[in-house]
Structure formats: structure tokens, C-alpha cells
Amino acid sequence: xxxxxxxxxxxxxxxxxxxxxxxxxxxxxxxxxxxxxxxxxxxxxxxxxxxxxxxxxxxxxxxxxxxxxxxxxxxxxxxxxxxxxxxxxxxxxxxxxxxxxxxxxxxxxxxxxxxxxxxxxxxxxxxxxxxxxxxxxxxxxxxxxxxxxxxxxxxxxxxxxxxxxxxxxxxxxxxxxxxxxxxxxxxxxxxxxxxxxxxxxxxxxxxxxxxxxxxxxxxxxxxxxxxxxxxxxxxxxxxxxxxxxxxxxxxxxxxxxxxxxxxxxxxxxxxxxxxxxxxxxxxxxxxxxxxxxxxxxxxxxxxxxxxxxxxxxxx
Amino acid sequence: xxxxxxxxxxxxxxxxxxxxxxxxxxxxxxxxxxxxxxxxxxxxxxxxxxxxxxxxxxxxxxxxxxxxxxxxxxxxxxxxxxxxxxxxxxxxxxxxxxxxxxxxxxxxxxxxxxxxxxxxxxxxxxxxxxxxxxxxxxxxxxxxxxxxxxxxxxxxxxxxxxxxxxxxxxxxxxxxxxxxxxxxxxxxxxxxxxxxxxxxxxxxxxxxxxxxxxxxxxxxxxxxxxxxxxxxxxxxxxxxxxxxxxxxxxxxxxxxxxxxxxxxxxxxxxxxxxxxxxxxxxxxxxxxxxxxxxxxxxxxxxxxxxxxxxxxxxx
Numbered sequence: 001x002x003x004x005x006x007x008x009x010x011x012x013x014x015x016x017x018x019x020x021x022x023x024x025x026x027x028x029x030x031x032x033x034x035x036x037x038x039x040x041x042x043x044x045x046x047x048x049x050x051x052x053x054x055x056x057x058x059x060x061x062x063x064x065x066x067x068x069x070x071x072x073x074x075x076x077x078x079x080x081x082x083x084x085x086x087x088x089x090x091x092x093x094x095x096x097x098x099x100x101x102x103x104x105x106x107x108x109x110x111x112x113x114x115x116x117x118x119x120x121x122x123x124x125x126x127x128x129x130x131x132x133x134x135x136x137x138x139x140x141x142x143x144x145x146x147x148x149x150x151x152x153x154x155x156x157x158x159x160x161x162x163x164x165x166x167x168x169x170x171x172x173x174x175x176x177x178x179x180x181x182x183x184x185x186x187x188x189x190x191x192x193x194x195x196x197x198x199x200x201x202x203x204x205x206x207x208x209x210x211x212x213x214x215x216x217x218x219x220x221x222x223x224x225x226x227x228x229x230x231x232x233x234x235x236x237x238x239x240x241x242x243x244x245x246x247x248x249x250x251x252x253x254x255x256x257x258x259x260x261x262x263x264x265x266x267x268x269x270x271x272x273x274x275x276x277x278x279x280x281x282x283x284x285x286x287x288x289x290x291x292x293x294x295x296x297x298x299x300x301x302x303x304x305x306x307x308x309x310x311x312x313x314x315x
Numbered sequence: 316x317x318x319x320x321x322x323x324x325x326x327x328x329x330x331x332x333x334x335x336x337x338x339x340x341x342x343x344x345x346x347x348x349x350x351x352x353x354x355x356x357x358x359x360x361x362x363x364x365x366x367x368x369x370x371x372x373x374x375x376x377x378x379x380x381x382x383x384x385x386x387x388x389x390x391x392x393x394x395x396x397x398x399x400x401x402x403x404x405x406x407x408x409x410x411x412x413x414x415x416x417x418x419x420x421x422x423x424x425x426x427x428x429x430x431x432x433x434x435x436x437x438x439x440x441x442x443x444x445x446x447x448x449x450x451x452x453x454x455x456x457x458x459x460x461x462x463x464x465x466x467x468x469x470x471x472x473x474x475x476x477x478x479x480x481x482x483x484x485x486x487x488x489x490x491x492x493x494x495x496x497x498x499x500x501x502x503x504x505x506x507x508x509x510x511x512x513x514x515x516x517x518x519x520x521x522x523x524x525x526x527x528x529x530x531x532x533x534x535x536x537x538x539x540x541x542x543x544x545x546x547x548x549x550x551x552x553x554x555x556x557x558x559x560x561x562x563x564x565x566x567x568x569x570x571x572x573x574x575x576x577x578x579x580x581x582x583x584x585x586x587x588x589x590x591x592x593x594x595x596x597x598x599x600x601x602x603x604x605x606x607x608x609x610x611x612x613x614x615x616x617x618x619x620x621x622x623x624x625x626x627x628x629x630x
Contacts, residue, residue, distance in 0.1 A: 042357050042417035074387055078411020081436045083418065090414075092407045096393020099405075102357035103398070121396045 001027055001304070004182040007192035008033030008048040008199025009234060010065050011225050011290070013055035015192040016126070018296025020056060023304075025125035029182035031209070033194070034111065034130045035138035035167055035202030036149040040088045041079070043098040044105055047150070048199065049115055049130060050097060057122035065233070068093045087155045112176040127178065131203045134173040138202050139166050142242075149198055158235035162242025165197055170205030175212075183212045188307040190300070193225030193232065193288065196255045197239035204259070213259045219307040221262035222281075223299055224249040227288055228268045248272060253279045262310040264288065264303050282310040316342055316619070319497040322507035323348030323363040323514025324549060325380050326540050326605070328370035330507040331441070333611025335371060338619075340440035344497035346524070348509070349426065349445045350453035350482055350517030351464040355403045356394070358413040359420055362465070363514065364430055364445055365412060372437035380548070383408045402470045427491040442493065446518045449488040453517050454481050457557075464513055473550035477557025480512055485520025490527075498527045503622040505615070508540030508547065508603065511570045512554035519574070528574045534622040535575050537596075538614055539564040542581035542603055563587060568594045577625040579603065579618050597625040 001023055007016050007030050016030050030052055037046045047066070054060040054068055061069045071091035079086050090098065097118060104114035110133040119128050138149045142160035152158060183189060194200055204210045213220060225231055226240075226249055237247045245251040249265040253276040256263070263281045265272065266288040273283040284306040290296035316338055322331050322345050331345050345367055352361045362381070369375040369383055376384045386406035394401050405413065412433060419429035425448040434443050453464045457475035467473060498504060509515055519525045528535060540546055541555075544562055552562045560566040564580040568591040571578070578596045580587065581603040588598040599621040605611035 039421070040418075041414035042359070042421055043414070044357070068393075072387070072389055072407070074407040075390060075410035075414065078383075078408040079414045080411075082411065082415035082433055092387070092389040092410075093393040095390035095407075095410060096396065099356035099358070099390065099394045100397035103355075106354075106357055118397055 001188070002029070002186050003027060003188050003190050003304070004029045004031060004186035005190045005192055006031050006200055006203050007052060008036070008194040008202070010051055011232060011234065012048065012192035012194035012199060013051040013060065014290040014296060015190075015223060015300070016052055017055050018290055018293060019190065019300045020126050021293055022297040022300040029127040029129065029178070029186070031129050031131050031179050031182065031203060033199045033202050034132060035136050035198065035205070037135065037137075038148055038150050040090065041086075042102070043090075043095070044102045045088070045098050046101065046111065046130070049128065050094070052128055053115070053118055053122055053124055056124040056126055056128070059122065067091045088150060110176070112178075127182070129178050129182065130176050131179065131209060132173040132206050133176045134169060136170045136173045136202055136205055137168040138198055139168050141165070153235060158238050162239055165201070165239065165243070167202045167205035170202065171207065173206045175206055175208050180208060180212055183209070183216065186218055188304055189213070189216060189218060189220040190303050191220065191222030191256065191260060193223040193290070195225065195231070195234055195236040195239060196252050197236065197243060201255070210259075216259070219261045219310050220259060221264065221303045221307045221310070222252070222256055222260045223288060223303055224252045224263060224265045224269070226252055227266035232289070250275045250279070253281055256281070262303075262306040264299065264306055282306060316503070317344070317501050318342060318503050318505050318619070319344045319346060319501035320505045320507055321346050321515055321518050322367060323351070323509040323517070325366055326547060326549065327363065327507035327509035327514060328366040328375065329605040329611060330505075330538060330615070331367055332370050333605055333608060334505065334615045335441050336608055337612040337615040344442040344444065344493070344501070346444050346446050346494050346497065346518060348514045348517050349447060350451050350513065350520070352450065352452075353463055353465050355405065356401075357417070358405075358410070359417045360403070360413050361416065361426065361445070364443065365409070367443055368430070368433055368437055368439055371439045371441055371443070374437065382406045403465060425491070427493075442497065444493050444497065445491050446494065446524060447488040447521050448491045449484060451485045451488045451517055451520055452483040453513055454483050456480070468550060473553050477554055480516070480554065480558070482517045482520035485517065486522060488521045490521055490523050495523060495527055498524070498531065501533055503619055504528070504531060504533060504535040505618050506535065506537030506571065506575060508538040508605070510540065510546070510549055510551040510554060511567050512551065512558060516570070525574075531574070534577060534625050536577035536579065536618045536622045536625070537567070537571055537575050538603060538618055539567045539578060539580045539584070541567055543583045547604070565590045565594070568596055571596070577618075577621040579614065579621055597621060
């Protein structure tokens, strides 16, 4: 059983961890959103890749929700003496990752190559791929102007009103090496319970990935990150509302229309199953909380089980 | 009494600290070597500017000899997981400086602007200027190939045989704002006991600075960093030997010929005074150790006193 997982954000990382626990690392290839990547103070930061890598390495800070455990912020505190406006917190241990990745890119290496080296050094055995080696930037039009995802999410604390979202560079981006192969060879393609607009949509902004998903020969099943009218964490509600999509699994199904064959939603939302089914995908329910790990494993298994019941042609 | 000081390296920083203690910060403008500047892992590192700034701020690590006190190396240790070959140690607090400076440069600001902001934040009241905002790179031809100063000094521990030294970019570099004014307005121009080849010569590789020094209307007095046949610290001997210049204050005088009017040497080397005088400059002696601070102050006072006895025309 090989799975390919589309993922981004912290919810994505937790789902991937559960998938690796359920299926084994060799069975899992993760295709990670890079639309949030941004340079800070000269360093290339790739938050979603880091979340997946740190989580799979067991080095993520579960309480803080991002970055590494046992982290300190001495460099950032020193920086703030010079730039009191600096707002993107960089942990000292985390800086090691950014320094290395920046160096690889400066030397002509690719994001995929840097990612592979980091994964190896961290002992991550699942395959972790950036969606593309070319830059794709999620840009959010808001009532406070055009913002990158980090500006919106971290600096502005997700408070601005979202008007529209675009994925700059998407049209000319190519999948990174191994992405199309993973999608073609997977028995099941899973969509992590990540923000549909800021974590999953950027991946589909790469034309060859979108095409591979729309024409997939194997079932694609998503797990809704929205339950009972709100996201588990993060700011998906701000995005869905801004785009005029309801903050519910029905909204998620609407955004995934045309390429997702099954959607697992929370038991709480069972009443929404008919509305989702009307949009195309088959529906299953479970407890969609991913913590503790046993629940996450059960959710992954529910997704895989639903996949057996929805052939691509079933959409 | 206004002084302008040419300086680089740790010896230079100590001399500047003594000058500020002797004359007051408002009296001192430091023109700092930037030939050692280099990008590491994407970050712009300016070791000599940092040495001067940290030392004047009282935040230098006196025991280690470089970087900040109370330093940790968590980011560097994390980096080494990914790149075991990484050799340029970056302290966590020190990284704050590099992140800020890199950000200023990436935003179109100059090295001089970044330096001014850092000095202000650190409470440094003396004027600290990079010799130039344009890149000048000290490149060392050795038996192990062409090396930057940091590659030679840090990575190769000054072991390669020096064959020649050049200052790439020097010919087209302009003095940073304030440098020529400081040289024109100084009552005395002092040359710190820095490495003549790797710290002082790069400053003179900037044509307008060389011209201002050669034609200076005020006395220029240097302090020899070589005593009793060896440098106080650092690897000046490797450079002097490589260039076929004797490792003594006479060698220093030879390298400074044509623009330095006075040279203060160590009491130990008093026998060399006639040989130095034959090359042009007037000579005075003192205890040239710069630690503790009282000795450094005495050395600065000796330089200033010698300056009163050597008019520029006296060369």
C-alpha cells in the first residue's frame, strides 16, 4: 500500500505523522506546499517542509505548534536589538536548517536536494518532496493590502479580511523530481486536513500536478480539517469566508470539486454528508482529531478504507 | 584632538578601544577593513566591523578573541547536522548582527548604513565606518590555491604558504561616506597594530583613501603589531614571510613606506629604530601590549605624542 499525501501546515504534518505510523515510512511520499516559503533576513525559510520534517523526526515542538523542541531564540533576540520590528521568529536550532537550505540554494542546488539532505540528517525515512523547485508564492489580497502567507498569518495574526488569493509563479512551476511518479504509483492519494486555500490549492496551482490529480487513475481521498463549523487550528475559516465558501466540510468539498473522490469528515458533521455527496465525493465519518497519535492513525485508516470504495470513475 | 584610525582585526579593535578610552568617543573615527567580509550560508558577515563594534560596546568575548560574550552556538551545531563540513562558526547572538546586516543590504541599504544602525543599537558613540560600501575582497594566493581571508585564517588555520595577496574590487571601490572627511579633519591619523597585509593594505587598496593618505596634511602614525620578531596575535608573520618582508617593525615600516610619518615600536625593538628611521618615519618606543586597558591608553598617547613631532612634510 503506497500513499502519496498532499500536505501543508501543522495539521498536514500531524496527518503525515499518523500516516507514517499507520503504513510505515517506506509507504509514504509527502508532496508539500511551498507557497508559504519566504526569505527572511536573507535566509530561505520553508515553513511547511520544516513542519513535516521536524514532525516526522519527532523534533517538533508540539506545544508551540511550530519549530523545533528545546528551542531557544537568542539570535532573534539579538536581531531585535537592531530591528525591533522583526516579526518572524527564528529559533536558534531552526536557524541551522535555514542556513543550510540557503547555502544549498546559493550554491545552485534545488529545494528538493536541500530537503533530501535535511531529511536524511534528521533520520526521516518517508519521502518528503517540495511540490516544486520553482518559487510559487501564495499572495493574499486583503483590506490591508497584498500579503504573503507569513505576513498574513504571523505578522497580521490572520486578522485582515481576505478578498482573494493567488499563487504567483504557479503557472510556470514544474513538479519537483519524483512528484508525478509518486502520484502515478500511489495506490491511494490522500489530502491532509490542511488549509484548502493556503496549503492545498498552491499545490494544484502547479499545472502538471493539477493535471495528474484530475486524471488520477487511483482514488483521491481527503480528510476535512474543518469540523463543526471551524478549523481544528489555523485560519482556514478566514480564507473560506473571504472566498465566499462556507466554513464547513461542504465548503471543503466545494473547493476540492473535480479531483477528490472521497472526503472523510468528522462524526459531528454527519448531517452534512448528503450535501457533500451531492458535490460528487463519497463520504465517510470518523473522529477527525489527530491527537493522540492513535486517533490520527484511525483517521488515516478511515481515509484508506474509504478509498477502497471510491474508484476515480466514481466521482 | 580628533583622530581617524585605520583598523582591522582583533588587535585593531583593542587599539580602538584604548583610543576611545584615551580621547573620548566623540574624538574617534574608525575606518575599518572590509576585505575579510564574506557571505556564509547566505548571510553577509563583516568580521572586522563586528570586532570593533562589539569591543567598543564592551560585548566582545575577550577570552575567545572574537565574537560576543555569553555566546552560544546552537544554530551552528544544528547546521553541522546537515553540513558537517561547515567551518565558519556563527554564534547565536552574533547571528542577530548578520541577519540584520544581510536584511539591510537585501533591502538596498549600504554597509555603512547597517553599521551605523548596529553601532547606535549597541550604544557605540565613536564613529565606525566601513572603508567602502563596495566589495573589496582580500584574496590570498597560497600553495593550496586562492583563498579568502576567512578560508585562510579560519578554515586553514593560517597554515598554507602565502605567495601573494590581492584586493579584488579595490580599484573601483569608493570610500564610504564620511571616510575622506574624517581623514581631512583629523588632527592625527593613527594606524592600528593590525595585520599590515590583510587588515591595513586593503584599506589603501581603495584609490581615494590611498590618495588621501599619501597627500595627508596631518601626521600619520602607526603602532607596530610586531614585537620581537613575532606578531602579538594573528598570522601577520605568515603574510610578511610570504611577501618576502622581514617579520619585524622594520618590515612593517617597509610596507607603510610613503604614507606613514611615524611608527611606534615596542621597547624590546629599540635597536631597530635606526633601520626604521632610514626608511623614513620617525620612531618612538613604548610597551606595545594593549592589555590591560591602561597599557593600551599609554600606547595611544605615545602615538599621539609622536605625531606632534612628525609633520607630514617630515617624511
